[in-house]
Amino acid sequence: MITRKVYQPEHRSTGEQTREIPPRTVDLSQCPRQSENLQLNQVMPPSRSVSAPSQQQLAARQSLAKELPRFSGDPADWPIFISNYRYTTEACGFSDGENMLRLQRCLTGPALETVRSRLVLPAAVPQVIETLRMRFGRPELLINALLRKVREIPAPRSDRLEGLIDFGMAVQALCDHIEAANERAHLSNPSLLQELVAKLPADQRMMWAGYKRGFQHVDLKTFGDYMASVVQDATSVVSFEPEVKKNSARDRLKNKGFVNTHATDKPTNFSDSPKEPKESAKRSDCLHCNQDGHRVRECGAFKQLTVDDRWRRVRALQLCQNCLFNHGRRACRGRKTCDIEGCQFRHHPLLHSPSGPSKLIAPKVQVAENHTHHHSNASTLFRIIPVTVYGKDGSLNTFAFLDEGSDLTLVENDLATALGVNGTPHPLCLRWTSDTSRIENDSRQITIEIAGIGQTKLHKLVNVRTVSNLGLPRQSFQMKEAVRLYPHLKGIPVSSYQNVKPKILIGIDNLRLALPLKIREGDGAAPVAVKTRLGWCVYGPRGNSKRESYSFHVCKCSCDEDLQATVKEFFEIESAGVIPPETSLSKEDQRALTIIETTTKRRGNRFEKGLVWKEDHVEFPDSYPMALRRLECLERRMDRNPKLKENLHRQMREYEAKGYAHKAMPEELEAANPRRIWYLPVGAVVNPKKPGKIRMVWDAAAKVNGVSLNGALLKGPDQLSSLPGILFRFRLYCIAVSSDVKEMFHQLRIRDEDKISQLFLWRNNPSEKPTVYMMDVATFGSTCSPASAQFIKNRNAEQYAELHPEAAKAIVHDHYVDDYLASFSSVEEAAKVASDVRYIHGKAGFNLHNWRSNSSILLQKLGEIQQEAVKQLNLVEGGNTERVLVRD
Incomplete structure (x- = not known):
């Protein structure tokens, strides 16, 4: 037997002592190719032998995420971390070497420090997991x-x-x-x-x-x-993701940030200096300038208008004069009066005029508003401290600005990107001196960890907002020179730094990190040294000499009236609804229409279309865990409701039988672009007005790391016919008829390259592993489905316009989404047009059903079953009405 001793260094922390694992003996006589193995083992330690991944494991690597969830040592995160590690290792056949790389990327904070020295040898991976379990994963x-x-x-x-x-x-x-x-x-x-x-x-x-x-x-x-x-x-009665969120006091506190103005050694560019608080903008567009990120009452362009122009703009946009929102006929909840100069009228302060709110023409005045700002070139030290910031992709050393005048913690976007930290997009609005504001449309809400330089204890910073540029002052500090001038600083462990610019601003929401634990101060105008949880910092004045400069910002407003523009605007408002407005497509709608036109193709009696992507290159995060959690939630709901379970499983069988969905083959998953893979969570909804009807839905709005399928798709242009026009024509003649297309979106086939973005999980037994299914048709939750359906409906009608012109016209102009409403002067005309409409729809796979009419003869001619009772189509309150144009 040939043996040799292999030295395996391994240190296990036990107080201040360390011990080494004794050498182990390896039997090489039973190993093939002994000489090669011996030579290999002489240059690198042996690792656990892992066979090559099977075909099933290779396929699993295409659908499962390779990255593990971040784990910093919080025991509450241990079950998710260890279950993810064990499941992916078994399903994908990861070797110890691959797991070592995965652990290096996912571990952070105390967890990383505990096993850092052992994450160098693949063979030590099982011991690393066991160490983490004993340190952070114990049940207690x-x-x-x-x-x-x-x-x-x-x-x-x-x-x-x-x-x-x-x-x-x-x-x-x-x-x-x-x-x-x-x-x-x-x-x-x-x-x-x-x-x-x-x-x-x-x-x-x-x-x-x-x-x-x-x-x-x-x-x-x-x-x-x-x-x-x-x-x-x-x-069952709470909606967790409402489309419209009330602007509550809590929301306002989340979205606004108070940031102080900081002097610099050079004249400050005040467009980059934060000073005054402002509420963070909503995601809605400004109705005045059509820009994202703010509302009318926050719009700088709106504020530049004269008071009379603001009143005219408010009336043109049909805004409430009290809150400057467009809430229709609903009563305004605001009850405050103007209160400017004692004004008791209920209008917004931006609409206040000394002449009164209703006066259209104000006297010509010129207003000049001066804002004087003081710049000091005094030798002043700000509270800047060196720190280490930890993220998903590692750690970086930078400087932090401790500012108790800011209620938000801000970080520059490039630093967050370098750390690999992703967060929820949330626009942020900042306002500075001279009423200058800046909208950070790409701001994200993130969570990072921070520690002082050389410290091991990490502090979590939550609700951190990213900005493009903080614009904080650069600063230099020489410790030796400071000790010579100020002896009270002697012995303070502060390192010198030169011309540094802070990348993080720590506000009062993380005040605990800025609290002084120890203070050392001198006499007169001398800086102080303060110890915080992030370490020591020196700040304050460094002398009495000052060089001062001032800058003035002058705002001039002219109230000159342009009579011609006023009259033109008046006639534009008066002609609303009489002359059809000129519609121009936005760049997004133009792109969406181009994609729809180029990807739509007829396949027999069906049409095939592509998903309408915002960008040509889309990259999705791993959505499998999210879809699995949603499936497990639905299964628990089905266990409590056997009728729901039976209904959903029956619908799933029907979906497979109708060709709406199929089980994804391994070769389909292997050949797919992994960056385009997206799993849609399955859900079930019940219409309160149809309690017996349960509809399966695929939630395309579900997010993973702030990314969703709908977020990557364009909505497409509005191609719907005018609803008032449809209703007017519906009431024009004595014979009325209505119908709707059955499962309209499911008749649209999806092209093969886009099906990989419509995967979902399903299983008949919760104890089994979920099966991956692929949706072959358009779904109800996809944001681009309505525009694509309207385009295909109209294109199909245009192809039969020569044979059936009246029916083709009815399909284009008398349909609202999938509902058909029309009226005729005779039963014969109604029967002919309705039959032709049904025939044309059938050529695209659209099946008209739920026929309704006030004429039983017409229904007989169409081959429909006689209605048992008369359906009342009236608008009398409290009367029996037949609902139309209502989504199922």
């Missing part, structure tokens, strides 16, 4: 973290069901992990149970009292079951 650590989370969660209120849902799910997670860890003693903790029950509103405590009456033994598990039923009831 997770339970303590969940206990702390449940105790710290705000007490839910009866008027806010979202808080009740969060509390209930936290209790369920705690109970599940206690049972899984076999720590059942925690379930019988009466003090904890009483503490959690006390958090509930009074009405929920009464319901809990009635619920527990049916149990002999009541513990935390009983309370968790009760909260599960409460969460189920609450989620």
